[in-house]
Amino acid sequence: MSSISDAQFSEAEKKEADTTSSVDEIELKSAPIESFISEKRAQNKQNSFVQIQESRLREFEAFLYWLDKIHVCSASDAQIVEFNDFLKNGDRYLTITEPHNGSEGTREINLSDVSRHQILTTLVDFYNYLQMDKGIISNNPAQQALRGFSDDEFDLSPPDRMRIEMDEMREFLDWLDTPFERAIILSLLKTGVRIGELLNEDLQCVHIGDGSGGTHPVYQHILDQYDVSLRSEVRDKPDSVYIYSAFNEETVIDGEERKQGNKRKDDDGSVIPIDDELKTAIIEYLMMRSPPLEHKRTKTRIPLFTKPTSSGGLERLTYSSIRSQFGDHNTDSSGALAEYDWYKQGADTEDNVFMHYFRHYFTDNMKHNHGVYRGWMPTGVIAYIRGDVDKSAVVGSERSESTARENTYSHSDWRNWALNVEAPYLNNIYKFGVYDETLPRQPPQEVQI
Structure with missing residues (x-):
């Protein structure tokens, strides 16, 4: 999916993007991703990390344009949840080279869970920047998707991992x-x-x-x-x-x-x-x-x-x-x-x-x-x-x-x-009964509530 430039949007469409300020920041709305990435570089963030963040945001930008020609400043909670579902249902693989049995070889790792969380985290950071730092949007639309992701997948472990009683x-x-x-x-x-x-x-x-x-x-x-x-x-x-x-x-x-x-x-x-x-x-x-x-x-x-x-x-x-x-x-x-x-x-x-x-x-x-x-x-x-x-x-x-x-x-x-x-x-940690007799336990301290 290729990136869609903000130049695709007219000045009127940019003015209609969600805003909390009394002045329409057309210049910022014309290139919000570039502005965000430029600030990251100014903060001396590692260049490779900044490039990854920009790539994630461009993918999201392209998705919104493909979805209904939506400007990134106008994205809603529902649209980011839909983007999360798109990532969840898509085949997202990373091919890596590693030694195997003494020789170099390649294998594919499914990054659907981990990368999804990282992409949503980048979106939260990006929209915090637009909301709290620049004041041109009224809320952070990425919060709901990340919160829902975390409730279901706190540990990001494979869902079919073997369970041990x-x-x-x-x-x-x-x-x-x-x-x-x-x-x-x-x-x-x-x-x-x-x-x-x-x-x-x-x-x-x-x-x-x-x-x-x-x-x-x-x-x-x-x-x-x-x-x-x-x-x-x-x-x-x-x-x-x-x-x-x-x-x-x-x-x-x-x-x-x-x-x-x-x-x-x-x-x-x-x-x-x-x-x-x-x-x-x-x-x-x-x-x-x-x-x-x-x-x-x-x-x-x-x-x-x-x-x-x-x-x-x-x-x-x-x-x-x-x-x-x-x-x-x-x-x-x-x-x-x-x-x-x-x-x-x-x-x-x-x-x-x-x-x-x-x-x-x-x-x-x-x-x-x-x-x-x-x-x-x-x-x-x-x-x-x-x-x-x-x-x-x-x-x-x-x-x-x-x-x-x-x-x-x-x-x-x-x-x-x-x-x-x-x-x-x-009061809640599990016991395995490994020892017939254990050292005396320190009781929880008495505290004033």
Whole structure:
């Protein structure tokens, strides 16, 4: 579908476009997309990203012209919903080249869900620009389509992805051989964090409580081994873990180059509660591992999860080593997931369980009336724990970082972590019954409502 120039519209048609200003901005209405893209470039946005945004807007512009010769400033909610349906029903593929069995080859990936969300996000940003920055339209017509998209597809996971019952997941956890494997999988299942965020976790970010408001003596002993002090974010929150805010791979933190980036969207990071099963798994793992011999006591943060080194010590777990351990994307089909017959090399994506699957599992089962678990958390709480940009409220604008959290509570309410995060989490997170006896759980803090 080719782009349609705004020159196709007469000056009178441009004047009739939706406006909230007392002066018709004919010059802007003659080239609104060019104006929007020019501003992006002036903000030093990455050129490749700006080009993608322009391409998305041109496709939408052409669709409106094809639909009924509609100017982009006159688009309605219904027309953008129709555009979303057009994208949903169309065949949208991206051909990529990648190594396969040792040789280069191509394959097609269906981008119908992910690209649709990105296109709608660009439209929200574009119309926010026309409405809030320039004042030439009365409302943002893209909000309804994005909101509806998000309600149905919060996690953007394939609709035919295999579902695992709770008792099946427990059998898998029981089958795992080592405390290391159980701690990794339970961390992903209980928090929905990204793998990179898990690999970047340090001891100072985790506070294992004793059940009565203090630090568990075993964990305190481990902290003392390395002269580690808890971060302020978790120091007064027993049974919690702090997830760092976003940074790129190869970022140097306290003298250590991080090989895996963090994608968490919260500027200040997130504090996630830890229930009795997960804290038991973490302590069991830490008691079984040898101390990391290769660390600089005064400089390097001590990682939570480690792997052996060739010299006999331990170092931070890497993305490649965790994939090797669990058989995720491994050509020889070894590892825990492959051995359990949940991952088969070459099988369709929806038929395999990848490490990222556990993030989807958390999200799907914690949503109301979804998954195979009856407990649930408000969408905003899920978004906070996952570290997401808004996918249920109106987003897509760099000028408006409204999130699903603000759909659930007001902005100031999120400062009351005990009431609005800890309590709904601990009261609803699923239990697998992996341990006959768990460490005492830190009860939700008493708070004044």
